[in-house]
Amino acid sequence: MSAYRPLTFHNGNVSLQAVSAGPEKGIPLLLLHGFPEFWYGWRRQIDALAEAGFYVVAPNQRGYNTSDKPWPVSAYTVPHLVSDVLAMADQLGWEKFSLAGHDWGAAVAWNVALQHSHRVSRLAILNVPHPSVMLHHVKTSPAQMVRSWYILFFQLPWLPERLLEAGNFRLLALSLLRTSRRGTFSPEDLRRYRQAWLQPGALRGMIHWYRAAARYQPKITDPLVRVPTRILWGVRDPALRFRMAEESLRYCQEGELVRFDDCTHWLQHEAPERVNRLMVEFFSESMNKE
Numbered sequence: 001m002s003a004y005r006p007l008t009f010h011n012g013n014v015s016l017q018a019v020s021a022g023p024e025k026g027i028p029l030l031l032l033h034g035f036p037e038f039w040y041g042w043r044r045q046i047d048a049l050a051e052a053g054f055y056v057v058a059p060n061q062r063g064y065n066t067s068d069k070p071w072p073v074s075a076y077t078v079p080h081l082v083s084d085v086l087a088m089a090d091q092l093g094w095e096k097f098s099l100a101g102h103d104w105g106a107a108v109a110w111n112v113a114l115q116h117s118h119r120v121s122r123l124a125i126l127n128v129p130h131p132s133v134m135l136h137h138v139k140t141s142p143a144q145m146v147r148s149w150y151i152l153f154f155q156l157p158w159l160p161e162r163l164l165e166a167g168n169f170r171l172l173a174l175s176l177l178r179t180s181r182r183g184t185f186s187p188e189d190l191r192r193y194r195q196a197w198l199q200p201g202a203l204r205g206m207i208h209w210y211r212a213a214a215r216y217q218p219k220i221t222d223p224l225v226r227v228p229t230r231i232l233w234g235v236r237d238p239a240l241r242f243r244m245a246e247e248s249l250r251y252c253q254e255g256e257l258v259r260f261d262d263c264t265h266w267l268q269h270e271a272p273e274r275v276n277r278l279m280v281e282f283f284s285e286s287m288n289k290e
Contacts, residue, residue, distance in 0.1 A: 004046065007057065011087035014075075017066040018059035018088070022050030028094045029283060030085065031058040034103020034128075035206055036172055038065035038196045040189075041102065044272035045279065052280045054098075059088060061105065063205025065196040070205070076212035081108045082115060089119065098283045102126035102268060104209055107134075113227045114220065122283055123229045126275075127237055127265050129244035130251045132223045137244055147239050154210035161203045169197050179238050180266040229255040230282045232275060234263030 004019035019039050029049060033041040039058035049056045060067040062084055063076060070076070085108060089097050098121045101109030106128035113123045114131070128134070137144040138151070154160050164172045173193070176185050185193075197203060229252045233245040242259070249255045258278060263270045 009088045011084050014068045020057045022055045026053045026055040028097035029054040032101035032105025034105045048276040069201035073211045076208040077216045078218045098122045100124035117226045120227045123227045125231045130248035133244050133247045184269050223251050225252045231257045234260045234267035237265040
């Protein structure tokens, strides 16, 4: 990895830390990580995107690593998470920007595009369905309910944090190793993640995302995504069925789906070159059309 430039953003009293790379006058691109990662989850994409001419910013989202970790569950609702993205874009002077998200970062990215389509040039989604599709399947599909068992577990107070931190975060590390292809996460990767999980309040903040999602479900008045969207999906995802990716296309005015048959939920780690190529190609089109 190249040396990245550190950035600090503020959204009200919440401070958000990030890294950046690439020319500051390049194509603006924001990368949103998911659970249980931090900006480092995009380490295999940042350099390639920066070298292609993008000004890449990858934050630690609230509750993660060195960013602030508000105490109440209500601080992790979708409106707060969306406002973090807009605050970062505003402080960068970005009137319009491209956006990519994986896992929870993809859920935030969907909502930013839904609520503020005028700010988003293009949207890339990695392995999380459209919010309406996710909500429908979690509520009505027994198969998806079984796969999403951990969401219910995370609703318990304090116990999830205690179990995940036990044995030097043994269960959290195993969750990465057992849901990915062999060799995807190296010992050095796990060391970096453990450092992030050790940050005071990090486990609570990370799990609060799930608690807030269950307690404060946002109402989607218009589910149509009007931003050009490319969905990249690892078919071997053990938690989220490929069917949900296909259904998500119905909510995209201009959408396409690229399947990764040999990849799991962690496709940007498992097939970085293909993911990078598809992202560079897709996001570069925004400059050709504007």
